[in-house]
Amino acid sequence: MDYAILTGLVLVSGVVLALVAQWRGWRPSLLVVLAVGIGFRVLIMTTSVIDTWQPVDFMESFKPAGEAILRHQDPVLGSEGGWHFLPTIPYVYGLLLWLGIPWEIGGRLVTVVADIALIPLVGKLAGGPTASLRAFQYACNPLAILVACVHGQVEPVALVFGVAAFVVARGPGHPDRPGLTTDVVALARRSVTARGVGGAVRHALGPAGVVSRGLAPRSGEQPVLRRALFAGLLMGLALCAKSWPIWLIPGMLLLLPTFRARVVAFVATGVAPVFFLVTLPIFAGTSLDQIPEVIRVMGDVRPIVGEWGYSAIAVGGDWTLHPGIATFGTRLIYVTMLVVAFLWRRADPIDLTTALLLAFMVTTPRLGAQYLLWFMPFLVARPTRFAWPAVIGVSLWAGYGYLYMTQFDTDTWWGLHSVWAQSSVVLLPILALAMPWGRRVSTAPAETPEKAPRPVVPAPA
Template identity: 35%
Template sequence: MIHVLVMGLPLVAGLALGVLAARRRWAPPLWAAVAVGAVLRAAMMLIAAQDTWQPYDLAVDFPATADAVLDGRDPLFELREGGWHFLPLLAYLLAGVRALGDLLGLPWGFTGRVVPVLADLALIPLVAKLSTDPDSRVRALRGLQYACAPVVLMVSAVHGQFGPITLVLGAAALLAARNGGVHLAGVLIGLSVTSANWSVLLLPGVLLAVPGLRRRLTVLGWTAVVPVAFLVSSVPVFGTPIDRLPATLSASLSARPVVGDWGWTAIVTGGEQVVSAGYGTVGTPVLALALLAAAWWWRKADPVALTLALLLVFLIVTYRFGAQYLMWPMPYLIMRWGRGTWPVIVVTGLWAAFAYLFMTRLTPAPWQDAHIWWALSSLVVIAFLIRALPARPRPASPDPS
């Protein structure tokens, strides 16, 4: 209970500050929003780094990947079965962080969280700049509200997950596209896709922000070239045979088929977490169809609304889930503030906090009992996500003249 109170204090403080800022209509300069975000994330990171519990992927898979790279071994073929698989971008980042931490004598529990936290801080000004609100004071407020959002604090500073890196590259690509930097937008979204394959959900919004077929093809070209270049880099860096690259790609896209944590699979399994590839056989085409339908339904929306819709639909329909997924739509949800934004911020923060702060303290039997209700309660979270979906743009009225 003491742990929950200590870890929960920065989360409550951030949420309270975000609510107070909205009520008082504060418009802090970007440096102030970033400073607030840095203080909150530093507090969470320092507490989490000294905790007896560490996320398994952060404590085991991430340093194992870093060590494989530093030893000149292809990390895609060195990790445990069902463990995290990385395209070289994240593997190289992990290796660099590992080497720097060893040089400075810093523990992995701290250094392993640094890059996600820095990427999350970089998202604060991007959220403000990409906000769809025409009022500059409100856009400044949006940056502060993102800095204070509980779920992003937990994903970056407690879990040390790489969602912030993928999102900051995607958001930067959208900003570059909006400002006419076609090649830069393509490289950035290509790097985002290279860091996580779910980043393809960010690509349609970037393409929508680029006028003209030729420029969109340029973005698509870079989006394809950058991941391929990183994939091929394993040949000179690790000595991976060229004929092994297809297997490398397949390994990087694979994932352990854990279901029952969220949504419809939680209903089917009765809230039990199970490992079954069969759910993916059904869930993958259903998810693909849902995303295609969403892309068509919001095809005339602005880039932020389209991206938000795709990310929310993914969460609503997905069969495989981790609590860190809840961070994915958060920057775009705050950029395009609506009536459902506050409820989603609060509900996702509470739901994720129950997992990160409380369930991690439980022994296997109590954890299993708590997991059943936690997984089934995801249906409540999904209801709020549905409510937060952006409105479909209305067709333009014909000119009466």
């Protein structure tokens, strides 16, 4: 990288500004926040565009996907598996290339615009009197600047739709919300004790059971269902960018006040992914007999380990295909997600999401530096005691890879990579400590009967 010193100075300046803003309690206007955020991003994007070093996946995976769209070819097959997601973002890449915008600009334009849009959304996500402070701190976030402006990775695109889904699902009112307000396990246990297993099943699933009543129309529910529909559509667009926003769905659903609204949002989440999949033959030139292969490639996760955490220690910090470690890590992730979801089930849904994403980072056997951006908007919006040690720690680790290691030839890079990857294990306890341990049970009140839509009870005949 040719402009590593300048980039590093900008990133350090951003951290200093964010910490001073916290210390002094700044509440800048949205105009000031956007000016700072846009200024940082445009500067680093400009230097990255003219740099002689370009990220490998940005050039050899993302660009071929956009070029495939220009040739009316499937972006997954046309990039030889370099792009293994839905074609939504390659459509935008193809449009920018068709307009004649150089790839080094156009490819980053997608992510930089998305990351700028995230700035006010983080403020909305935080809500309350600190909204502008949190937006400002995200505007200065060094990792966001690296991922969006230097790497051109698509995480900001997934996040802008995912965070927007949270904001829409929560709707108006106080920013703090309860999680699950009903102890489903205890309720089921009492029902089985009182009615037996068969009676409990009929009580839950019968014509007049719990589920049927939950799905019954309610008076005054249209605004809530409209929020649910739009939130689900936005979350679906997040899934069109990458598959990992599936971890955001539980938090989004819990922000909605009724079971019926959650069902609407869940169903709506599938609309955009299904649309972009079934329209591949129309917009991407994918033949019908190619669609099974496209789905196979999109679902194929190669067992590459050695970049992060315990897997890096196990293999000496070298990228390698290791099905054993990858399988163990995948199972560990699923078990951990279930445990965390249970422990934080009564937390504010944003805190639940933060806990899930941080726990993923601790237990995953494979990780690219851009993954560390996943939790950033949520942790910045609702910081914990160890939030800033986590932000600074992952930014230093990622910055070393982006700025320092790119100064050397391939052989030297691989030598540095081994130490860099293994050093990531130091971050695991910091990320674990940054989880919202003190906020496992939300103190926010449940919606009052006046605000919560009530079931419509038909008049007697």
